[in-house]
Amino acid sequence: xxxxxxxxxxxxxxxxxxxxxxxxxxxxxxxxxxxxxxxxxxxxxxxxxxxxxxxxxxxxxxxxxxxxxxxxxxxxxxxxxxxxxxxxxxxxxxxxxxxxxxxxxxxxxxxxxxxxxxxxxxxxxxxxxxxxxxxxxxxxxxxxxxxxxx
Numbered sequence: 365x366x367x368x369x370x371x372x373x374x375x376x377x378x379x380x381x382x383x384x385x386x387x388x389x390x391x392x393x394x395x396x397x398x399x400x401x402x403x404x405x406x407x408x409x410x411x412x413x414x415x416x417x418x419x420x421x422x423x424x425x426x427x428x429x430x431x432x433x434x435x436x437x438x439x440x441x442x443x444x445x446x447x448x449x450x451x452x453x454x455x456x457x458x459x460x461x462x463x464x465x466x467x468x469x470x471x472x473x474x475x476x477x478x479x480x481x482x483x484x485x486x487x488x489x490x491x492x493x494x495x496x497x498x499x500x501x502x503x504x505x506x507x508x509x510x511x512x513x514x
Contacts, residue, residue, distance in 0.1 A: 401426050434474035438511050441468060441479065442502070444486030451482065477511060 397416070400408055401424050409424060416423070443451045443464045454461035460469075464480060472478045483502070 397423070431471065431474045434471060435476075437475050438477045439468075439471055439475040439479070440481065440511070442481050442483055442486075444488060445482050445484050446486060447488040450488060479511070 397412065400412065404427075406424060406427060412418075413420070413423060441464065445451060450463050454463060459465055468478050468480050481502075
């Protein structure tokens with residue numbers, strides 16, 4: 365595991381092994397395009413459009429989300445302390461260079477309130493490394509503590 369953390373809640377041994385066991389259940393439509401979109405490689409849009417022949421409404425859908433839907437809402441966002449792409453990368457330059465801090469600063473223009481919670485020892489695939497009940501309890505506690513009545 366790149367993060368160096370394998371927890372006791374992983375009977376399969378590693379995230380890689382979990383993917384081997386569960387990959388057949390995960391959506392496999394446009395996986396290459398999903399990876400490009402997830403990594404925000406929008407510079408490839410013209411090339412992908414030409415190669416794939418797909419219409420624009422099928423490409424880079426995640427870039428077209430209507431953030432006005434966040435208006436009037438509170439946003440509680442979790443990230444794992446050991447999540448390389450979402451938390452660790454950029455950290456040496458300063459907090460504002462971390463991907464999730466950058467994104468949440470953007471979301472503050474839309475949502476009423478935004479909070480980021482960094483969960484110790486959690487990796488990118490924390491949802492498979494921790495019991496679901498623990499994450500649900502964390503969310504409930506987070507909303508109670510981070511969004512107290514003003």
